Amino acid sequence: MSVGIVHFLFLGGFLFAAGAFAVARQRSYLGAVAGLPLLLAGAGLDLVAVSRFATARSDQLAGQGFAVLLALMVFAFVAVGAALNRLETPR
Amino acid sequence: MDTLHSGIFYAFAAVTVAGGLLAALAAGRPRALGLALVAAGLAALYADLDAGFAALVTLVALGLSALVLLRAGAGRTATALEPGTLVNQLGASLAGVVFLVLAYIAFRGAYFAGYHAGGSFNTAALGRLLVDRDALAVEAVAAALLTGAAAAVLFARVRAR
Structure with missing residues (x-):
């Protein structure tokens, strides 16, 4: 079966929903922070897939650029969340 | 996409889904391992989509995030999954609805190649x-x-x- 944009969008939607589930389900900082990379990874995968399949050849770098930005934002969010978790945890 | 690309997609999509489930449902070290699996699977999928630089950045950024989570969660028990309040439960249920909506959009959407009407988007x-x-x-x-x-x-x- 040939793989097309729908397959990537479905996988991206799953990652986004799994991240939203993790953020909403758990009360601890670390639990919520672990969901943020999944949320943004799903969005990034959709951006790259749409730029690969559904845009003109010259516009493909726009989606990839946003995916790179999202990946860097993920690391910043996780670092800040881990620091907040450290502050919140009683010694 | 040919058979090779299809095989690569299904293999690394399985890795990504397994990692996503582990990161969303587990606690402690398995959660960091799940995030590392998502990083590896996603990077391979990006590379398959001819997005090599995005694959590299995603692998490094998500891998470092997994390391940070592993270090932040060190010393905690792996069974520390906190159920949360009614609002948390409601939010988790809404996440399932979000997935259904996104899946419906993915299957029913019509996608075509074209230029943005506002001009060059760079x-x-x-x-x-x-x-x-x-x-x-x-x-x-x-x-x-x-x-x-x-x-x-x-x-x-x-x-x-």
């Missing part, structure tokens, strides 16, 4: 959009985000005392 155009035409809105959003981040840090410090 880094220079984005810069003009953010610091020229919509500068006031960008400043407002940045101020709101900065205020929220500062409030979160202050809140955490007060709770830590």
